[in-house]
Amino acid sequence: MGFIIPWIFGFILYKKEPIIVLLIAPIGMTVAFMLNEWGTNYFWQFEPTFRNRSLSAFPLNIGFYPVLSSFLIYFKIKKKVNTIMLLLCFTLFTTGFEGVGLVVGRVEYFNGWNIIGTFISYLIAYIVIYGYYRILVKHQVLKN
Numbered sequence: 151m152g153f154i155i156p157w158i159f160g161f162i163l164y165k166k167e168p169i170i171v172l173l174i175a176p177i178g179m180t181v182a183f184m185l186n187e188w189g190t191n192y193f194w195q196f197e198p199t200f201r202n203r204s205l206s207a208f209p210l211n212i213g214f215y216p217v218l219s220s221f222l223i224y225f226k227i228k229k230k231v232n233t234i235m236l237l238l239c240f241t242l243f244t245t246g247f248e249g250v251g252l253v254v255g256r257v258e259y260f261n262g263w264n265i266i267g268t269f270i271s272y273l274i275a276y277i278v279i280y281g282y283y284r285i286l287v288k289h290q291v292l293k294n
Contacts, residue, residue, distance in 0.1 A: 153213030178219025193263035
């Protein structure tokens with residue numbers, strides 16, 4: 151679910167705007183791996199649980215997060231959406247998605263972690279991805 155379903159949408163976006171997916175999905179994956187590697191060791195766990203805790207987040211790291219990152223930049227470029235509103239909407243959507251996982255028992259928090267920390271971590275992740283996009287614009291790799 152965390153890999154196949156997102157990449158169905160990712161493939162549709164790729165057919166429409168391949169350069170966005172090719173440039174943004176890797177940074178989305180990188181940020182996801184960094185945050186989930188840190189988080190699964192100290193603050194949260196996804197189900198199913200493996201001996202190597204970070205494997206639980208692997209499908210999300212290579213599916214859900216890079217596809218969402220690509221859509222974030224697609225909406226910024228093609229739809230001319232206000233940046234702050236866009237970042238907040240994506241952060242709220244992703245936090246809500248994880249909140250559902252929390253309610254149904256697919257995500258577990260520990261060491262004092264909570265949904266507010268989740269919101270902040272997603273916001274930081276999307277700001278990093280947006281910053282990367284701005285660097286690509288500055289170097290004329292992507293258009294504003």
